[in-house]
Amino acid sequence: MKHVTIPSGADLSALYRQLAGDYPKFFKMDVLSKLGFLLTEMLVADEPDRFRPREDRAVLVFSREGCVANDRHYAATLADFPSPALFVYTLPNIVTGEIAIRNKYEGETSAYVLEKYDEKRLWALVKEAFQDRITQSAVVAWIDCLSDTAWQAEAWLVTREEILK
Amino acid sequence: MTKVYCTGCGVVTPVGDTPEAVFQAVRTGRSALRLYQAGPEPYVASLLSREGFDGPSFFEDIAVKAARKALEQAGLEPSCPRVGLVLSTIKGNVELLDREDVSLAASAARIAAALGMSTPPVVVSNACISGLAALLQGMRMLRDGAYDHVLVVGAEVQSRFIVSGFQSLKALSLQPSKPFDAARDGLNPGEAAAAMVLSGEKKSPWELVDGAVRNDANHISGPSRTGEGSYNALKYLLPLVNREKLAFVNVHGTATLYNDEMEAIALDRAGLLDVPVNALKGIFGHTMGAAGILESIVSMLACDKGVVLPTRGFSELGVSRPVRVSAQEMPTQGSEFIKLLSGFGGVNGALLFRKGGAQ
Incomplete structure (x- = not known):
């Protein structure tokens, strides 16, 4: 299965220009969504028909911190004018939606929070997601953002055959 | 495929703390929705009473209460290693953001500990469908064979954080909400906790x-x-x-x-x-x-x-x-x-x- 990572503290704008460059909505995203977007670009850039709408691909994003880094940014606006642009990123699953929108993935999207990076648990949950009879492949990611500059970010593109073998 | 049954339910809501009481409230149209003046703008919400509560986390407290009711109805001992826990929430303890580790993972671990559970929990945080996604996750854990019973708990408490966000999006109504009605103009934030025990045992229809x-x-x-x-x-x-x-x-x-x-x-x-x-x-x-x-x-x-x-x-x-x-x-x-x-x-x-x- 294909596996990619983004080192903690990497320049995400530079990476965006290198990998995509045609999706200015990227700059509105919180760091969690930016990482999910870029990891997926790295996984699927060379797929044939990559923007054809499809229901058979799931997006499964795992973390410990969820969107707490962005929660703090939004909370900082409360005393003045609460920012709707920041508020919409205060949900751990928005990253899955951003990946789905970019790639026209109409399948299952789910965000899970685990106590720690637990490989065995993560892959058990991925295997369970393939109980959906339509799902044939999945973008699986562990994206744990401690702040806008410190994270763990890795992702895999997996198929039903690889997971259920 | 393993059939999955609901063998226990528990609820904590402003209109009742048993499924029967809540059902009667819905049947008779009794709601706790009312106008709150807290914060810079008023809002209409259905909130739980915090009278007498002095613990560290109201969110975790109501989640544990609902869970205990469901476990009791199911007659299930939560410490068994074949009992799993799925927690459903969007913002968990976000009202405590300034003070402590508000990660949903930390809440799930404390809820599991309070219930005496021995398996690691998973949190499903899929925005407003979290509760449904958590039930589906519980079903999948049973069907995968790793668990004999799964406790699925969903809870949300409201706070300035959430209310201000929906206000900034102009998504709140200043009246009790009117689903599907011609005069509908937005939602009302609500607080509740609800839990189900799912099991492969046919102890419930x-x-x-x-x-x-x-x-x-x-x-x-x-x-x-x-x-x-x-x-x-x-x-x-x-x-x-x-x-x-x-x-x-x-x-x-x-x-x-x-x-x-x-x-x-x-x-x-x-x-x-x-x-x-x-x-x-x-x-x-x-x-x-x-x-x-x-x-x-x-x-x-x-x-x-x-x-x-x-x-x-x-x-x-x-x-x-x-x-x-x-x-x-x-x-x-x-x-x-x-x-x-x-x-x-x-x-x-x-x-x-x-x-x-x-x-």
Whole structure:
């Protein structure tokens, strides 16, 4: 299965220009969504028909911190004018939606929070997601953002055959 | 495939702390929705009383209370290594953001510890469909064979953080919400906790048949104009539905302009316009991480009593498709229902419940 990572503290704008460059909505995203977007670009850039709408691909994003880094940014606006642009990123699953929108993935999207990076648990949950009879492949990611500059970010593109073998 | 049954339910809501009390509140149209003046702008919400509470986390406290009720009804000892825990919430302890580790993972671990559970929890945080997605996750854990029982707990408490966000999006109504109504103008935040014990043992007639989660792939904070994800989630279930036994669809029905219209389109595309539809957010407000579980528990009781519950706040149809919204209580012979939810991130979910023979 294909596996990619983004080192903690990497320049995400530079990476965006290198990998995509045609999706200015990227700059509105919180760091969690930016990482999910870029990891997926790295996984699927060379797929044939990559923007054809499809229901058979799931997006499964795992973390410990969820969107707490962005929660703090939004909370900082409360005393003045609460920012709707920041508020919409205060949900751990928005990253899955951003990946789905970019790639026209109409399948299952789910965000899970685990106590720690637990490989065995993560892959058990991925295997369970393939109980959906339509799902044939999945973008699986562990994206744990401690702040806008410190994270763990890795992702895999997996198929039903690889997971259920 | 392993059949999955609901063997225990627990609720903590502003209108009652047992499923029966909550059912009676819905039946008689009794809601705790009222105007709150706290913060810079007023809002209408359904909030729990915090009188007498002095613990570290109100959110975790109500989650544990609902969980204990469900475990008790199921007669289940939570410390067994074959009992799993799925927590559903969107914002957990966010009201304590300045003070401590508010990660949902930390909350889940403390809730598991308070219940004396020995297996590691998983949190499903899928916006407003979290409760439904958590039930589906619990079903999958049972079907995978790793667990014999799974406790699924959903809870949400409201705070300035959440209320201000919805105010900034102009999504809140200053009246009790009016799902599917022509005069609907937004949602009301709600607080609740709700829990279900799922089991492969047929100790209850209520089966969770299957469910699906589908993304609109359209917008992170607005529903699809074509109801794509909601329709696709319904489409997944249609081959499993006994149409003559389908009592109702309990919709998301947040009473925002766009959500209810989107659901009407999805129901039309799924060929479900002849099926009664109801929404419960005119009673509870939008209880977010608890909604999928709480509204499913009330819907199971409604089927048990042979009724389609009324949709408080609804009087005149305000969506473009002729959806059969139940304004008043109606009798039903049906023994199945579909729970439908949608949320930010473009996510939608549908779950089919079926009442089988007696235990």
